[in-house]
Amino acid sequence: MVPKKDLDWGSLGFGYLKTDKRFISNYKNGAWDEGVLSDDANVVINECAGVLQYSQSCFEGLKAYTTEDGKIVCFRPDMNAERMKNSCERLEMPVFPVDRWVQAVVDTVRADEAWVPPYGSGATLYIRPYMFGSNPVIGVKPADEYQFRILTTPVGPYFKGGAKPIVIRISDFDRAAPRGTGHVKAGLNYAMSLHAIMDAHRNGFNENLYLDPATRTKIEETGGANVIFVTPDNTLVVPKSPSILPSITRRSIVYIAKEILGMKVDEREVYFDEVKKGEFAECGLCGTAAVISPVGKIYDHGTEYDIPSGMEKMGPTLQKLYDTLTGIQMGRLEAPKGWICVIDE
Numbered sequence: 001m002v003p004k005k006d007l008d009w010g011s012l013g014f015g016y017l018k019t020d021k022r023f024i025s026n027y028k029n030g031a032w033d034e035g036v037l038s039d040d041a042n043v044v045i046n047e048c049a050g051v052l053q054y055s056q057s058c059f060e061g062l063k064a065y066t067t068e069d070g071k072i073v074c075f076r077p078d079m080n081a082e083r084m085k086n087s088c089e090r091l092e093m094p095v096f097p098v099d100r101w102v103q104a105v106v107d108t109v110r111a112d113e114a115w116v117p118p119y120g121s122g123a124t125l126y127i128r129p130y131m132f133g134s135n136p137v138i139g140v141k142p143a144d145e146y147q148f149r150i151l152t153t154p155v156g157p158y159f160k161g162g163a164k165p166i167v168i169r170i171s172d173f174d175r176a177a178p179r180g181t182g183h184v185k186a187g188l189n190y191a192m193s194l195h196a197i198m199d200a201h202r203n204g205f206n207e208n209l210y211l212d213p214a215t216r217t218k219i220e221e222t223g224g225a226n227v228i229f230v231t232p233d234n235t236l237v238v239p240k241s242p243s244i245l246p247s248i249t250r251r252s253i254v255y256i257a258k259e260i261l262g263m264k265v266d267e268r269e270v271y272f273d274e275v276k277k278g279e280f281a282e283c284g285l286c287g288t289a290a291v292i293s294p295v296g297k298i299y300d301h302g303t304e305y306d307i308p309s310g311m312e313k314m315g316p317t318l319q320k321l322y323d324t325l326t327g328i329q330m331g332r333l334e335a336p337k338g339w340i341c342v343i344d345e
């Protein structure tokens with residue numbers, strides 16, 4: 001095993017730290033080149049590049065882990081590759097082939113293996129594949145040339161305080177339009193959310209809970225994670241909507257709940273009124289960065305709705321889901337077939 005960098009892994013937040021290598025491939029004349037692993041963290045593009053003028057970009061997020069027995073693995077990279085394919089198709093960008101995509105993730109993590117945080121440190125290596133239009137465009141149209149890159153950075157918990165329950169508020173802003181790009185991982189969705197997140201932080205909230213943009217009655221997701229609920233009779237309730245990002249973590253949790261924990265799972269439209277009526281015992285945010293982060297309160301224009309699991313710790317069912325998910329990711333529990341991609345034995 002490659003010796004680890006000398007870092008205080010346990011005190012890492014969710015930030016960027018330059019690592020040694022990144023993958024770079026360019027698309028020109030209708031084809032992707034071979035790609036290289038580079039030391040250069042800077043991107044040099046023309047002032048009129050499609051990404052700079054019309055935000056033609058999309059990205060992914062996944063993590064690499066050091067397992068209990070010292071392997072380096074990542075979690076379901078094929079799912080991220082497929083989702084990026086969908087993002088590219090929606091944004092008129094060329095697809096980086098799924099098998100090459102997964103191989104490029106493996107190669108990049110191998111090259112940055114010394115940056116994969118040790119088992120038990122509470123940190124992981126965040127992997128950020130991204131693509132953008134790189135040649136000049138001035139009329140509104142897709143670029144002809146693109147760059148696909150994969151950077152890595154070691155990270156700690158997304159929300160300060162780790163597993164402590166957070167407070168989220170109903171947002172007056174929307175993150176997606178009814179027939180827009182909410183279901184793909186377009187950079188523009190996140191640009192849309194920046195004012196809302198800063199406003200939430202300035203007012204003391206950890207995140208925004210977005211309602212459906214058409215009727216503002218149904219729960220969608222937060223700026224960077226899907227939402228899940230548990231009812232008092234232990235059913236996992238998962239909001240369904242065409243404008244939320246299909247979280248790989250959420251789809252994995254649904255599988256774990258049904259197939260491993262034998263729970264009932266209800267994937268359906270969820271009305272905010274159900275929260276107001278106190279119909280849920282637990283609530284959490286789920287995603288690569290968020291893992292499962294418990295929600296203790298939801299604030300809506302002057303009224304606080306307390307989630308019965310409280311502000312001290314994660315509720316018992318989310319804790320079971322968290323333990324199973326992270327147990328699989330860290331190699332403590334057997335993984336469903338195809339979930340773990342071994343990068344180094």
Ligand code: PLP
Binds near residue numbers: 221222246247249289
């Ligand atoms: N929803 C949004 C808006 C996100 O940015 C993310 C992060 O990727 C997620 C949900 C969670 O998706 P995943 O579990 O695939 O990381």
Ligand code: COI
Binds near residue numbers: 288290
């Ligand atoms: C992820 O969880 O990978 C994301 O992309 C969310 C982002 C807000 C950090």
